[in-house]
Amino acid sequence: MTLSALLALLIAWGIPAWWADIETFPxxxxxxxxxxxxxxxxxxxxLRVAAKPRAYLIIDLVSSTIHIKDRGVELHRLSIGGWTxxxxxxxxxxxxLVGRPPVVRRKVDPxxxxxxxxxxxxxxxxxxxxxxxxxxxLDVVPTAGESPFLxxxxxxKRVWWRFKNWADSFLSSSVSSAEPRLxxxxxxxxxxxxxxxxxxxxxxxxRRSTEKR
Numbered sequence: 001m002t003l004s005a006l007l008a009l010l011i012a013w014g015i016p017a018w019w020a021d022i023e024t025f026p027x028x029x030x031x032x033x034x035x036x037x038x039x040x041x042x043x044x045x046x047l048r049v050a051a052k053p054r055a056y057l058i059i060d061l062v063s064s065t066i067h068i069k070d071r072g073v074e075l076h077r078l079s080i081g082g083w084t085x086x087x088x089x090x091x092x093x094x095x096x097l098v099g100r101p102p103v104v105r106r107k108v109d110p111x112x113x114x115x116x117x118x119x120x121x122x123x124x125x126x127x128x129x130x131x132x133x134x135x136x137x138l139d140v141v142p143t144a145g146e147s148p149f150l151x152x153x154x155x156x157k158r159v160w161w162r163f164k165n166w167a168d169s170f171l172s173s174s175v176s177s178a179e180p181r182l183x184x185x186x187x188x189x190x191x192x193x194x195x196x197x198x199x200x201x202x203x204x205x206x207r208r209s210t211e212k213r
Contacts, residue, residue: 025207027063034210035062042207045094046072049203056203059182061085066184068197076197078190081143087180088208095136097202101128101195124192132204137181140191182206 025039042058049056050072058067064080085091103123126146130138186194 045205058205060207061209082185085182087178090180091206095132095204098131100198121196124195126188126191135179139183146188
């Protein structure tokens with residue numbers, strides 16, 4: 001189904017009204033058939049997950065943004081500083097978060113006479129690994145300016161993943177079974193906001209880029 005056909009259906013159904021109030025697909029190249037097909041796919045996926053009252057993520061690699069939404073309403077938007085991906089062809093469909101990122105919880109002192117502060121946004125991690133089903137590994141990594149050593153370590157892992165995928169495809173005559181991986185570079189503030197917003201089983205839809213990288 002084409003993007004124009006889907007938009008016509010939205011208008012005919014009258015749902016959701018919120019669609020007309022936001023920029024659905026920023027930076028959409030109307031002259032690129034691949035980009036139109038990808039936008040259509042993402043729209044179909046979002047219509048399905050937005051039918052139920054639950055928060056979900058749209059990771060838009062074209063506009064380098066993460067949209068935290070519920071029933072189609074955007075609750076928060078985060079900027080992606082950079083990204084890299086492998087096995088992008090397997091990133092179609094709706095993924096579900098297996099578990100939230102680990103948080104170092106504060107120790108509660110039962111003998112304290114003053115009220116102790118609850119966990120807040122400042123306690124959230126700035127870099128973490130997420131797994132999803134169907135299989136997808138997502139890593140949130142820090143920027144080079146805020147955490148240069150951690151950034152360099154993650155870049156080393158990225159190079160290793162790319163080499164391993166290349167070696168697997170070179171040595172095997174069969175279709176590669178490599179698990180799709182996505183690495184997002186976020187500022188500390190943006191990473192903590194994302195970690196704070198995640199819930200177990202959260203649906204995730206990825207808008208892939210059609211540009212060669």
